[in-house]
Amino acid sequence: xxxxxxxxxxxxxxxxxxxxxxxxxxxxxxxxxxxxxxxxxxxxxxxxxxxxxxxxxxxxxxxxxxxxxxxxxxxxxxxxxxxxxxxxxxxxxxxxxxxxxxxxxxxxxxxxxxxxxxxxxxxxxxxxxxxxxxxxxxxxxxxxxxxxxxxxxxxxxxxxxxxxxxxxxxxxxxxxxxxxxxxxxxxxxxxxxxxxxxxxxxxxxxxxxxxxxxxxxxxxxxxxxxxxxxxxxxxxxxxxxxxxxxxxxxxxxxxxxxxxxxxxxxxxxxxxxxxxxxxxxxxxxxxxxxxxxxxxxxxxxxxxxxxxxxxxxxxxxxxxxxxxxxxxxxxxxxxxxxxxxxxxx
Numbered sequence: 001x002x003x004x005x006x007x008x009x010x011x012x013x014x015x016x017x018x019x020x021x022x023x024x025x026x027x028x029x030x031x032x033x034x035x036x037x038x039x040x041x042x043x044x045x046x047x048x049x050x051x052x053x054x055x056x057x058x059x060x061x062x063x064x065x066x067x068x069x070x071x072x073x074x075x076x077x078x079x080x081x082x083x084x085x086x087x088x089x090x091x092x093x094x095x096x097x098x099x100x101x102x103x104x105x106x107x108x109x110x111x112x113x114x115x116x117x118x119x120x121x122x123x124x125x126x127x128x129x130x131x132x133x134x135x136x137x138x139x140x141x142x143x144x145x146x147x148x149x150x151x152x153x154x155x156x157x158x159x160x161x162x163x164x165x166x167x168x169x170x171x172x173x174x175x176x177x178x179x180x181x182x183x184x185x186x187x188x189x190x191x192x193x194x195x196x197x198x199x200x201x202x203x204x205x206x207x208x209x210x211x212x213x214x215x216x217x218x219x220x221x222x223x224x225x226x227x228x229x230x231x232x233x234x235x236x237x238x239x240x241x242x243x244x245x246x247x248x249x250x251x252x253x254x255x256x257x258x259x260x261x262x263x264x265x266x267x268x269x270x271x272x273x274x275x276x277x278x279x280x281x282x283x284x285x286x287x288x289x290x291x292x293x294x295x296x297x298x299x300x301x302x303x304x305x306x307x308x309x310x311x312x313x314x315x316x317x318x319x320x321x322x323x324x325x326x327x328x329x330x331x332x333x334x335x336x337x338x339x340x341x342x343x344x345x
Contacts, residue, residue, distance in 0.1 A: 046131040050094040056295040059095040059303040060088030064118040091308035099135030112140040124148040139163040146171040169220030179231035206254040238270035248297035260300035265290035
């Protein structure tokens with residue numbers, strides 16, 4: 001990152017801290033209220049339109065970090081990150097999730113100034129082109145990114161800092177609460193959480209999540225602005241993550257029809273239960289299979305690294321069970337012949 005960019009990020013954080021300290025951080029002007037309304041509409045429309053097309057929204061991942069488990073170091077420059085965002089959108093992403101802090105097991109927290117020096121300009125640029133989620137557990141980072149146009153806050157700590165909910169409420173942003181019981185810094189190895197930590201992992205995750213949801217509601221976030229993520233790989237043994245995915249339909253039923261469920265299984269270590277030696281980039285097949293299963297269970301958002309492969313698989317899955325002459329997930333009768341090159345496929 002260029003020194004001048006880091007300097008601007010530091011100055012921005014100082015300004016944000018002052019706004020919070022003097023009580024101005026929770027108020028919005030009339031002009032800002034219009035931006036808030038547009039932000040809510042953008043995220044809602046992303047879910048609606050993707051649901052019409054294929055029944056599920058695809059959230060593409062852009063990690064602007066040196067140490068993320070799957071793609072750390074690939075997109076650290078602003079130019080590389082913008083190219084990645086463009087690629088995700090071209091491949092069919094409905095939402096772009098941008099993060100400047102690794103959440104791999106053992107990763108230490110990154111100061112707000114450093115996160116913003118990595119992500120702020122990319123978020124501003126991407127938000128003019130797509131629905132953007134900022135992946136952070138820091139209220140200052142979330143506030144800055146929402147101010148420049150982000151639409152969603154993706155919190156993998158499940159409100160370890162409740163101030164994150166206040167920031168989301170202030171900007172009218174959607175808030176993804178990903179289940180976790182401890183910081184990732186305390187996870188020494190992937191999937192290294194005690195098996196006995198949960199009695200019934202689905203029931204226990206739902207209870208924990210609802211407790212965090214109530215905190216968010218008390219801070220002004222509307223329930224329809226919440227998204228439930230069971231947190232595969234976060235405070236979980238591999239078998240916990242596998243069971244949560246396997247029983248995804250119960251998660252969907254457990255949070256009710258208002259709250260969409262997001263699943264992020266892509267490239268994660270628990271997928272090695274079916275291929276012990278596969279490295280993150282070698283887990284595409286298992287990732288895609290997990291995505292199809294989640295979509296069939298009613299999950300509304302899939303956080304994925306391989307957008308095109310996932311899109312193709314889900315679209316083909318729909319096509320194979322949709323007879324010609326019947327409405328497909330896009331609402332168009334599938335009547336064209338293969339020779340015409342038209343129709344659902």
